[in-house]
Amino acid sequence: MTNTQVTLVQIDNYGPWTVTPEPRREVDLQTLQSRLYADLSQLVGDRGGYVFFTRFDNMIAVTNGLDMDDHAVIQESVGNRYPVSISLSVATGQSPAAALSDATERLQAAGSAQDKSRREILEGRAIESDYRTDEDVQIAHFDVIDATGEYTDQLNAFDSFIEIEQGYAALMKYMRQENDALSFFVGGDNIIATCPDLSADEYEAAIDHVTAVADVDLRVGVGIGRNAHNAGMDAKHALEHARADDTKVEFLR
Numbered sequence: 484m485t486n487t488q489v490t491l492v493q494i495d496n497y498g499p500w501t502v503t504p505e506p507r508r509e510v511d512l513q514t515l516q517s518r519l520y521a522d523l524s525q526l527v528g529d530r531g532g533y534v535f536f537t538r539f540d541n542m543i544a545v546t547n548g549l550d551m552d553d554h555a556v557i558q559e560s561v562g563n564r565y566p567v568s569i570s571l572s573v574a575t576g577q578s579p580a581a582a583l584s585d586a587t588e589r590l591q592a593a594g595s596a597q598d599k600s601r602r603e604i605l606e607g608r609a610i611e612s613d614y615r616t617d618e619d620v621q622i623a624h625f626d627v628i629d630a631t632g633e634y635t636d637q638l639n640a641f642d643s644f645i646e647i648e649q650g651y652a653a654l655m656k657y658m659r660q661e662n663d664a665l666s667f668f669v670g671g672d673n674i675i676a677t678c679p680d681l682s683a684d685e686y687e688a689a690i691d692h693v694t695a696v697a698d699v700d701l702r703v704g705v706g707i708g709r710n711a712h713n714a715g716m717d718a719k720h721a722l723e724h725a726r727a728d729d730t731k732v733e734f735l736r
């Protein structure tokens with residue numbers, strides 16, 4: 484049974500910082516945000532987790548395998564390197580969406596995202612190592628079928644982007660509402676979701692829904708593992724099998 488550990492990452496007091504003492508150059512904010520994401524991706528990824536950029540000022544990570552000390556080191560490292568600090572809130576559960584809600588509530592209880600005195604909060608609990616299993620994380624890696632032939636080589640780059648984003652919007656909402664799963668656009672035509680225990684039929688229903696509402700055809704590979712990296716690698720291999728066999732849903736365990 485899944486037991487997903489989710490960490491909410493929030494830049495402290497970022498809104499006011501972007502306009503103090505006057506609005507900061509947009510290119511500088513874009514550079515800071517993308518570098519922070521890159522650093523977090525590496526800091527969390529080196530420990531087997533995944534970080535998703537989401538809104539950049541708020542990021543969501545799957546952190547199975549990272550304990551609270553690991554979180555503290557990451558938080559300190561960011562605080563030492565950046566003109567902004569981050570708060571981290573950790574929660575776990577069978578449902579990734581419920582875990583994220585718990586993590587969010589804890590951080591909201593500690594103060595507003597725009598509270599000057601709320602800095603470097605480190606809240607919540609990680610899964611004790613004795614309780615970790617090889618089935619804690621289920622990762623689904625979705626991909627648009629023949630995105631290159633359908634969009635990239637046919638439409639201009641912006642119209643391709645609209646099509647892919649419409650597929651993403653339909654999938655993220657459906658997976659959130661029907662399955663308590665959190666889905667993230669990761670570039671190109673790829674979407675990675677952290678999911679509770681879902682069946683092949685449930686994935687197929689999600690794919691059919693996206694075809695019906697957004698006219699975008701997806702396939703998905705699903706992996707199950709001890710952390711996001713393990714589950715995610717299996718998901719990528721499962722996706723390769725789906726491509727080779729021309730199926731829509733493949734699991735690898």
Ligand SMILES: Nc1nc2c(ncn2[C@@H]2O[C@H](COP(=O)(O)OP(=O)(O)OP(=O)(O)O)[C@@H](O)[C@H]2O)c(=O)[nH]1
Nearest residue numbers: 626627628629630631632669670671672673719726
């Ligand atoms: N983040 C991420 N992006 C990927 C991955 N694989 C492919 N991409 C992106 O997706 C784009 C399209 O590649 P594919 O999905 O292989 O191409 P396709 O035309 O959809 O072909 P099929 O997937 O075989 O139907 C690439 O340009 C990359 O940007 C991956 O594993 N992770």
